[in-house]
Amino acid sequence: MRTLLITGGAGFIGSHVVRKMVLDHPDTRVVNLDKLTYAGNLGNLKDIEGRPNYQFIRGDIVDAAFLEKLFRSHRMDGVIHLAAESHVDRSIADPMAFIQTNIMGTVNLLNACRRSWNDPEGKRFYHISTDEVYGSLGKEGLFKEETPYDPRSPYSASKASSDHLVRAYHHTYKLPVVISNCSNNYGPNQFPEKLIPLAINNILHMKPIPIYGKGENVRDWLYVKDHAAAIDLIFNKGTNGRTYNIGGMNEWKNIDLIRLLCDIMDEKLDRKPGTSAGLITFVKDRAGHDLRYAIDNSRIRDELDWYPAHTFEAGLTRTVEWYLSNPEWMQQITSGAYQTYYDRQYIQR
Ligand code: NAD
Numbered sequence: 440m441r442t443l444l445i446t447g448g449a450g451f452i453g454s455h456v457v458r459k460m461v462l463d464h465p466d467t468r469v470v471n472l473d474k475l476t477y478a479g480n481l482g483n484l485k486d487i488e489g490r491p492n493y494q495f496i497r498g499d500i501v502d503a504a505f506l507e508k509l510f511r512s513h514r515m516d517g518v519i520h521l522a523a524e525s526h527v528d529r530s531i532a533d534p535m536a537f538i539q540t541n542i543m544g545t546v547n548l549l550n551a552c553r554r555s556w557n558d559p560e561g562k563r564f565y566h567i568s569t570d571e572v573y574g575s576l577g578k579e580g581l582f583k584e585e586t587p588y589d590p591r592s593p594y595s596a597s598k599a600s601s602d603h604l605v606r607a608y609h610h611t612y613k614l615p616v617v618i619s620n621c622s623n624n625y626g627p628n629q630f631p632e633k634l635i636p637l638a639i640n641n642i643l644h645m646k647p648i649p650i651y652g653k654g655e656n657v658r659d660w661l662y663v664k665d666h667a668a669a670i671d672l673i674f675n676k677g678t679n680g681r682t683y684n685i686g687g688m689n690e691w692k693n694i695d696l697i698r699l700l701c702d703i704m705d706e707k708l709d710r711k712p713g714t715s716a717g718l719i720t721f722v723k724d725r726a727g728h729d730l731r732y733a734i735d736n737s738r739i740r741d742e743l744d745w746y747p748a749h750t751f752e753a754g755l756t757r758t759v760e761w762y763l764s765n766p767e768w769m770q771q772i773t774s775g776a777y778q779t780y781y782d783r784q785y786i787q788r
């Protein structure tokens with residue numbers, strides 16, 4: 440039985456990846472290592488808790504000694520590394536945790552793999568990264584795997600650093616690695632600091648929906664289960680040393696996306712059409728706000744036969760339905776520290 444370490448498996452994308460690996464690969468022992476920061480939530484994984492091929496370990500990837508011990512006690516065959524500080528606005532307010540976890544934490548994991556993998560045959564370190572490392576596009580063009588790096592926020596700079604370190608360990612020490620850079624994910628279990636779940640929660644409570652600037656920034660949205668499927672494919676079938684861009688070919692201006700979400704919410708909540716859109720409020724722009732991200736996903740489509748299986752309308756409707764049927768999940772997350780974050784981020788804006 441091979442052992443797969445997944446870091447950050449209690450977070451949004453990580454929990455979908457852990458579930459997929461545990462259920463679709465019963466011959467793989469999945470160890471989920473997560474610090475359980477504000478973004479980590481074991482409630483995301485209740486349905487698989489008792490599975491014989493699943494184990495959760497609480498721990499911090501910044502703690503190199505802890506990682507060395509973990510790698511001595513478990514013979515890891517592969518790592519899918521998702522643990523990170525992931526929110527751009529938090530990185531603008533306080534970059535240091537991003538430097539620690541995203542850069543130092545990644546190097547600690549690389550070192551642990553390098554030390555324990557004397558024979559790299561059959562081993563793999565997979566770094567989950569972001570399209571934000573490529574910078575910002577104008578109205579035209581797409582990010583390709585060869586697009587030069589141009590990170591512009593503390594978050595994207597920390598992810599770019601970790602990508603470079605992963606490639607450097609491949610080049611220098613021949614560590615078997617793969618990297619993927621993905622566009623904006625959405626779906627069940629996303630923490631309500633990100634645009635879509637924040638808007639869903641505010642619409643539900645008839646609170647203002649904050650749109651940065653004029654709402655003209657463009658993102659390429661991908662349903663989280665499509666990302667998890669891509670990760671499974673890349674981990675099992677990708678080529679060593681290769682990078683794969685993952686995206687939905689699904690560009691939306693923020694304001695248009697929020698209008699669509701408002702229409703779906705009005706219908707689901709039996710509200711008069713236009714009720715939720717009345718909550719849209721334009722607020723001070725994000726500092727250094729990247730204008731547009733869009734991914735050319737032809738490599739993963741051509742080489743691994745991956746394509747997004749969910750249309751945006753269907754994925755967004757399923758997402759809204761999930762949040763409406765799981766009010767206790769949102770309730771637990773938005774009490775306490777979330778309120779302090781929200782007030783600092785929005786009320787004083
Ligand atoms: P998230 O913030 O929801 O979850 C991050 C998880 O990492 C949490 O469970 C948290 O507890 C854990 N974590 C944080 N610091 C840790 C530490 N020091 N040690 C161990 N665990 C720690 O993030 P997400 O949105 O699910 O993103 C997961 C990964 O995917 C990140 O690497 C992110 O950069 C990348 N990514 C995200 C998106 C997106 O749209 N959300 C898109 C592309 C790539």
Ligand code: DAU
Pocket residue numbers: 525526527528568569570571621622623624632633634635637649650651652654656657658693725732
């Ligand atoms: O592109 C991939 C990246 O997508 C990931 O690497 C990041 O981890 C993830 O957080 C996400 O980054 P964004 O900054 O694009 O996501 P966010 O949901 O924060 O914002 C999406 C867009 O909506 C962005 O243009 C900013 C805008 N926005 C966001 C929030 C939270 C608003 O207008 N109002 C808001 O309140």
